[in-house]
Amino acid sequence: MKVLCFTNSSYNYNKTQNSYFGGGWIDSLLYLLENEPTVELAVSFFHEKDNQKTHTGDITYYPIYKVPRRKNPFKTVIGDWLAKIENPDVSKSLIEVIEDYKPDVIQVFGTEGVFSCIQKHTNIPVLVHLQGLLNPYYNTYYPINQSKWNFIFDINYLKSNILGKGPSFTAKRFHKMALREAKNFETLKFVSGRTEWDSIVAKISNPNIEYFHIEEVLRPIFYKDNLLEKKKENKKEIQIVSTISPTIYKGIDVILKTAKLLKSQKSINFNWKIIGLESNNTFVKHFEKNLNISHKEVNVDFLGIKKSEDFINELLNSDLYIHPSYIDNSPNSVCEAQILGLPVIACNVGGLSTIIDHKKTGLLVPSNGIYEIANYIQEYTKNPKIFNELGIQGREKALIRHDKDEILKNLIEVYKIISKK
Known part of the structure; x- marks a missing residue:
């Protein structure tokens, strides 16, 4: 089975990547998929330097070139002030990867980013693994007795606020990403999660969605x-x-x-x-x-x-x-x-x-x-x-x-189920 993963983690393509927060469990799962004999694996991700398809070991890598924001500081500041998020119009690059690799199943990690829009551009089944869910997170964004004004008038955030990087600007971007997430949920057919809560959020976001329970792999050291x-x-x-x-x-x-x-x-x-x-x-x-x-x-x-x-x-x-x-x-x-x-x-x-x-x-x-x-x-x-x-x-x-063998077994079974739909 050919599996194409769209993820923010470049896995072993960039071995120096720090995966302390967020990427560790994804890399752990990709390692299991890489070593699963029934799976042929490809990984696609945004990259600030490369855009050439490469083969390393048993994996095909599809870096998608993304212009570094720091190349133009002035545009970066303006973009931060306007709370711009990633360009949602990346469908052409994603479709090119899909057409070249011709996967049986597409795996996406998280509804937060632009990758979760893929299902509306292809008939190939897409399984989106739920991570943080932005809309309920945004609903609880500021702690009790806190608002954007607390951060706007905090002298410690003076520089950050001038540059458009303070918490109030982050909240604006967060809200835009949450709106994008809600829109992408409408087109999703299959999601996987691991809690009663993410199942509820998924079904409220799209009553027609099919939910699969898949646990997450921890970092190997554990x-x-x-x-x-x-x-x-x-x-x-x-x-x-x-x-x-x-x-x-x-x-x-x-x-x-x-x-x-x-x-x-x-x-x-x-x-x-x-x-x-x-x-x-x-x-x-x-x-x-x-x-x-x-x-x-x-x-x-x-x-x-x-x-x-x-x-x-x-x-x-x-x-x-x-x-x-x-x-x-x-x-x-x-x-x-x-x-x-x-x-x-x-x-x-x-x-x-x-x-x-x-x-x-x-x-x-x-x-x-x-x-x-x-x-x-x-x-x-x-x-x-x-x-x-x-x-x-x-x-x-x-x-x-967090039994690795059981998680991999369940994931492969879900791949087989959705590939037939």
């Missing part, structure tokens, strides 16, 4: 047998960890407010590590100023982006994983924490209730539930064994959920 041997027990203080990207709705404000609340409980000795952000990030400074909370004063440490090995070590040296996001589907960060046996406390938003069974494989709290999170952390100090059991149960479920 499948190593001896990972848990590195786990350490903490005695002096509770080690809490979260993974946060510089995105408004990811809940950095929830962390700071919860940490302040915990700090007021003098009996709780804790340290909260944030992976993915530096302390001098404008995003961090904004929320510290707006909330009048200094991360140093509430035992929060920002560790920045970590390589895979260091990232895993930080998790294994922690007692609890907190996911404070206002909206998410099935965040890989939570799945990675679960597969390492770390007890997870997460806001019950989006698809989290599918991957966490409350009080069985983790704990769910309301959105912005700072009192509930603080309470569970306090409970941990009284009876850590209960939480460790949640971590064990969460790991057992995660090992089943």
Whole structure:
């Protein structure tokens, strides 16, 4: 079976690509497809230098040339001020790739980008894997007590706002992408997802869509047998960890407010590590100023982006994983924490209730539930064994959920089903 994947990840075409956020699981799945004897694989993606079809190993690559925005700084600034998104008129390039490769099935990752428009240009079945869903995300874009004006009048964002790159401009682009996503949903026939929530969103967006449940593959390092041997027990203080990207709705404000609340409980000795952000990030400074909370004063440490090995070590040296996001589907960060046996406390938003069974494989709290999170952390100090059991149960479920062989088997079966329709 010939499978053509349109994706933002160039896989092994650019081996130096950093896949810490977003691309890691896609590359992991492409690796499985590359090594599946029943599949002949091609990968197509936007590239700032190349546009020539190439063969590397068993894969055919179709880079699609995309003019780098930085080539013309003036046009870039104007485009950012106008909140321009990628040119949607890429159908000609996509059709050329399809006609050259002649696939049996086309795989697209995410409804967020221009690739999800492909189905209206071809009769070949297109399977779009749901990732973040922009319309419900946009509905929850600004946290409580925040609006675009908070960021427009923040001196820390002065340069970004002048250049059209501040959060309010990002929100405009996000909205335009969400409108494009809604339009593309109308033409989709087949989608795959992994939570009850993304199934609901897909069917509300297009009642005629056919939905398939396909789980996601984690990064290869999380499948190593001896990972848990590195786990350490903490005695002096509770080690809490979260993974946060510089995105408004990811809940950095929830962390700071919860940490302040915990700090007021003098009996709780804790340290909260944030992976993915530096302390001098404008995003961090904004929320510290707006909330009048200094991360140093509430035992929060920002560790920045970590390589895979260091990232895993930080998790294994922690007692609890907190996911404070206002909206998410099935965040890989939570799945990675679960597969390492770390007890997870997460806001019950989006698809989290599918991957966490409350009080069985983790704990769910309301959105912005700072009192509930603080309470569970306090409970941990009284009876850590209960939480460790949640971590064990969460790991057992995660090992089943992210079984590579089962995921590949299910995906191939879906390919066969839709190729006959």
